[in-house]
Amino acid sequence: MEQSNRISDDYTEQCRKSIRRLSMGSSVISEGRTIYDERNQVLDIEEGPELGKGSYSNVREVRRFHSQRSLSISHSTASVSERSLQSASTVFDPNTDPESRSYYYAVKKVRQDLTGSGRKHAAIDLAVEAQFLTSLSHQHIVSIEGVGDEPGSKNFFIIIERLDRTLSEQIRIWQIDTRRITRTMDRSKVKSTMASRMSSRISYAKDLSCALSYLHEKKMIFRDLKPENVGFTHENEIKLFDFGLARELREERKVGRVKFLLSLAGTRRYMAPEVMKGSPYGLPADVFSFSLLLWEMVHMEKPFRNLDAKQHERALVLWRSRPKVSSEVPRAVKSIIVKSWNNDAKCRPRMERVLEKLQLHLESIP
Incomplete structure (x- = not known):
């Protein structure tokens, strides 16, 4: 257990270093502010079925989530997102909100079966993706709704706009x-x-x-x-x-x-x-x-x-x-x-x- 914690700490530190390097002198990351400074922290999430699996990550349907703070980015799913940006505390629940749909969002995590360098690279890639998506806004680029836990940690994930295919x-x-x-x-x-x-x-x-x-x-x-x-x-x-x-x-x-x-x-x-x-x-x-x-x-x-x-x-x-x-x-x-x-x-x-x-x-x- 102690060794596992040390490895996890190493991954989180590697992610911090990678994001720090990205932000230094960046013209993309606004004022050098990173996901560690300003992010929409997801406090609670209910996952649905698996939507896809890649070399480094898994993507699952999001049925419900509760986030504490909103990112100053625009989303194509305006019926949900514009409402989210008005509040410091957002709850997405299709069972209580008839305008919401479970097909709006998906959760992306590092595959838990990865170990060693594969796990480290996957953790860094997901942290980098979270940072860039937080800094970008375009109709034909998938949008990000929030992140959970510390980048590099075992439970780190990002919530993104769900894609159908x-x-x-x-x-x-x-x-x-x-x-x-x-x-x-x-x-x-x-x-x-x-x-x-x-x-x-x-x-x-x-x-x-x-x-x-x-x-x-x-x-x-x-x-x-x-x-x-x-x-x-x-x-x-x-x-x-x-x-x-x-x-x-x-x-x-x-x-x-x-x-x-x-x-x-x-x-x-x-x-x-x-x-x-x-x-x-x-x-x-x-x-x-x-x-x-x-x-x-x-x-x-x-x-x-x-x-x-x-x-x-x-x-x-x-x-x-x-x-x-x-x-x-x-x-x-x-x-x-x-x-x-x-x-x-x-x-x-x-x-x-x-x-x-x-x-x-x-x-x-x-």
């Missing part, structure tokens, strides 16, 4: 819908229906690029853009989530026009070549990852799906191979994809430019 799951729904259209719909209507579905998927990609553009304006790099870190609410709004690997780019780590000294991070399938090689990188790495995600959304297929890790690395870095873009993809969107996955990071467009181009394409559709 991931982009991976949504893509499977799109695939089923596509097969239904081609199998059952009158041939004269298939082409226009498929074009409409394509535009809908591009619109979601535009919303996602808006969230990334917001982060990049703050000189924040997400570093792990993939379908499993993109979700949809029950109202079908797309949201970026899981900020454990996100980092604020600091001038002292800059080694080139768009390059910074950063650790290797991300998911292999969506990594930019410079990241995979272990070279310095920056915001263009997110743009590269977005290009593959955009390709996946319009094609409803996994990029590099038939390649193992070594084959993928050779194809990406040595041969500079990229997935083939279908002729059914609108020309403007194809141009965005191809420019955004350029092997030279300096030649990729900024995310704000990607957002602008996607918006112009959607506005041009009759």
Whole structure:
């Protein structure tokens, strides 16, 4: 028991150090105030069924919680959150509040089966995510409602906006819908229906690029853009989530026009070549990852799906191979994809430019 307490104390201290480093000189963390200074402390929580499980964390439904203080952030779940911000003591209970719903919130915790370095990294990632979500406010970024216990402790958790499904799951729904259209719909209507579905998927990609553009304006790099870190609410709004690997780019780590000294991070399938090689990188790495995600959304297929890790690395870095873009993809969107996955990071467009181009394409559709 004594050893367990020492380990827990070490995790909490590591989390404090990580958050302290994040806040020093930060332009994202307002006035350097961290989750240790100002947070919505959750005093009591009733959990529901498990919603998902990742490499480092579990997410469960929130049925009820009581929080002592509110964060000065905005939420998309305004019917609950605006009411929460008016009081120093908030009780969320769908059984007593008919306007509330259990699908509004979820609780995220470090997996209890993790030990050693895995547990430490998971604890730090969750603390970092809590800090960044407290400091950010965007329609297409998942919002945070509160935190419980000390970051790094065994019982630390965060309460976030609940997501109904991931982009991976949504893509499977799109695939089923596509097969239904081609199998059952009158041939004269298939082409226009498929074009409409394509535009809908591009619109979601535009919303996602808006969230990334917001982060990049703050000189924040997400570093792990993939379908499993993109979700949809029950109202079908797309949201970026899981900020454990996100980092604020600091001038002292800059080694080139768009390059910074950063650790290797991300998911292999969506990594930019410079990241995979272990070279310095920056915001263009997110743009590269977005290009593959955009390709996946319009094609409803996994990029590099038939390649193992070594084959993928050779194809990406040595041969500079990229997935083939279908002729059914609108020309403007194809141009965005191809420019955004350029092997030279300096030649990729900024995310704000990607957002602008996607918006112009959607506005041009009759």
